[in-house]
Amino acid sequence: MIKTDVIIIGAGLLGCFTARNLTRYDIDVIVLEKEGDVCRGISKANTGIIYSGYDHKPGSEKHKLCMQANEEFDRLCSELEVPFRRPGSLMISYGPKADAVIARKYRDGIEGGTQGLRLLSGSEAEAMEPALAKGITSALYSSETGTVDPWELCIAAYENARDNGARFVFGSRVTDVKRETGGFTVETKAETYFAKAVVNAAGLASDSIREMSENPLIRLFPTAADYIVLDRSAGSIVDRVIFHEGENGKGLTLVPTVDGNLLIGPTNREASEEETAEKDMRTCRYGLDQLKELCGEIVPEADLNRQIRTFGSLRPNPYYVSLRGGDVIKREDSIKDIRLTEEDGLFSLIGIKTPGLTFSNELGKIVADKAAAHAGKTELNPDFDPHRKAIIRARDLSEDERADLISRDSAYGEIVCSCMDVTKAEILQAIKRGAHDFESVKRRTGAGFGKCQGSRCRRRITDLIVKGE
Numbered sequence: 001m002i003k004t005d006v007i008i009i010g011a012g013l014l015g016c017f018t019a020r021n022l023t024r025y026d027i028d029v030i031v032l033e034k035e036g037d038v039c040r041g042i043s044k045a046n047t048g049i050i051y052s053g054y055d056h057k058p059g060s061e062k063h064k065l066c067m068q069a070n071e072e073f074d075r076l077c078s079e080l081e082v083p084f085r086r087p088g089s090l091m092i093s094y095g096p097k098a099d100a101v102i103a104r105k106y107r108d109g110i111e112g113g114t115q116g117l118r119l120l121s122g123s124e125a126e127a128m129e130p131a132l133a134k135g136i137t138s139a140l141y142s143s144e145t146g147t148v149d150p151w152e153l154c155i156a157a158y159e160n161a162r163d164n165g166a167r168f169v170f171g172s173r174v175t176d177v178k179r180e181t182g183g184f185t186v187e188t189k190a191e192t193y194f195a196k197a198v199v200n201a202a203g204l205a206s207d208s209i210r211e212m213s214e215n216p217l218i219r220l221f222p223t224a225a226d227y228i229v230l231d232r233s234a235g236s237i238v239d240r241v242i243f244h245e246g247e248n249g250k251g252l253t254l255v256p257t258v259d260g261n262l263l264i265g266p267t268n269r270e271a272s273e274e275e276t277a278e279k280d281m282r283t284c285r286y287g288l289d290q291l292k293e294l295c296g297e298i299v300p301e302a303d304l305n306r307q308i309r310t311f312g313s314l315r316p317n318p319y320y321v322s323l324r325g326g327d328v329i330k331r332e333d334s335i336k337d338i339r340l341t342e343e344d345g346l347f348s349l350i351g352i353k354t355p356g357l358t359f360s361n362e363l364g365k366i367v368a369d370k371a372a373a374h375a376g377k378t379e380l381n382p383d384f385d386p387h388r389k390a391i392i393r394a395r396d397l398s399e400d401e402r403a404d405l406i407s408r409d410s411a412y413g414e415i416v417c418s419c420m421d422v423t424k425a426e427i428l429q430a431i432k433r434g435a436h437d438f439e440s441v442k443r444r445t446g447a448g449f450g451k452c453q454g455s456r457c458r459r460r461i462t463d464l465i466v467k468g469e
């Protein structure tokens with residue numbers, strides 16, 4: 001049996017940031033992840049927006065954490081060397097119902113202290129974003145909205161936690177958690193662990209992980225989301241994140257990403273039985289058609305022929321449940337705020353939806369502090385270093401900088417992914433840092449994310465993984 005102070009189940013954003021914050025203490029931490037790499041769950045399949053806070057009820061935990069996180073985001077991304085932009089956002093409406101929502105969000109935002117909010121007329125909004133369909137009736141501008149690649153953030157948190165001493169065990173699906181005197185035994189197929197405290201950050205499986213040792217309290221009832229990504233030639237069609245507030249239900253969100261693509265989505269549709277049972281994040285034709293139709297209405301100039309990929313996600317909607325007889329009964333209203341369950345050493349992050357990416361470091365810190373205190377490990381780690389060095393990207397350098405780099409490392413002179421301008425040196429760095437398949441190299445370097453989606457570089461990258469040269 002392997003003994004440790006804290007086990008974290010799940011290496012998504014919340015698991016990785018909890019691990020990072022735990023390593024601020026002099027503590028032994030193990031992260032168990034069922035997949036072969038970090039960021040394979042919801043954390044890779046979301047809208048990548050750093051919210052400014054006006055969307056959340058003033059006084060709620062979500063609001064408090066979101067405000068704090070937004071203010072801290074530049075510092076966080078500079079510590080972890082993660083690209084981050086604040087293009088600002090524009091919430092737009094085309095009718096009275098949505099106007100009322102915008103007016104309410106503006107009032108909430110002002111009351112809650114969001115900086116940089118402005119109510120705009122339709123013509124002001126149309127002048128700011130000329131590609132949007134005419135007829136906007138009102139808009140809410142927020143200067144502090146940002147965007148980030150969620151997997152880059154997650155990988156950075158992972159690398160920083162690992163460099164500070166957290167141990168990650170991939171391919172380790174947790175099959176049982178049992179309460180024992182002084183802690184928990186945690187089972188995987190290959191190993192039994194004992195930990196004084198357990199952090200359950202298993203995303204879509206967090207309800208079932210909790211129920212391995214506790215009575216049902218909260219269950220997840222997922223709905224599905226679909227996204228479309230357009231290539232970099234379409235990324236500049238809008239300058240800001242656009243939230244279209246629909247008159248009759250969910251509108252459209254457009255995100256000019258840090259990589260220069262345009263992200264369109266998400267839908268909000270019922271998840272199929274298969275999607276729910278297998279926690280399988282996939283797109284469906286109906287969802288994608290809905291997006292395309294909305295896109296035609298709201299941003300008619302967007303050229304959907306420039307689509308390079310689509311992806312799906314699942315929203316972990318949390319509901320309280322109660323036990324009646326042997327049955328689990330779902331209560332009516334979903335849980336709107338963050339509900340961290342704490343049961344004598346078991347800390348469960350169940351149903352952390354938007355803006356969970358925005359405040360992943362802040363929530364991770366709260367849980368880490370609680371878990372460290374429970375494990376009796378509150379002494380600080382004198383060697384903790386919050387900084388992490390990113391892989392140098394040739395495509396971000398000037399010609400002179402690039403030439404200088406090539407003179408020091410000739411592998412920076414060999415392009416492997418021509419769509420995204422990724423060099424052999426970057427791929428080798430990713431492999432050195434633990435990338436072991438095409439997908440994990442792709443997430444670390446951007447190779448394979450371009451127009452051809454890896455059809456030209458996949459083989460070469462696989463060779464580099466297998467042969468090392």
Ligand SMILES: Cc1cc2nc3c(=O)[nH]c(=O)nc-3n(C[C@H](O)[C@H](O)[C@H](O)COP(=O)(O)OP(=O)(O)OC[C@H]3O[C@@H](n4cnc5c(N)ncnc54)[C@H](O)[C@@H]3O)c2cc1C
Binds near residue numbers: 047
């Ligand atoms: C459609 C959508 C859009 C969103 N957009 C935004 C946004 O724009 N901005 C924002 O701030 N937030 C957004 N969010 C919220 C944000 O994405 C999540 O809050 C965040 O990613 C939380 O991730 P997580 O770590 O809880 O889960 P995950 O990333 O799913 O991680 C859970 C991990 O646990 C692992 N696991 C599961 N079961 C086991 C097991 N038995 N043993 C071991 N490991 C296991 C999984 O493999 C997975 O890696 C969005 C969410 C959704 C669904």
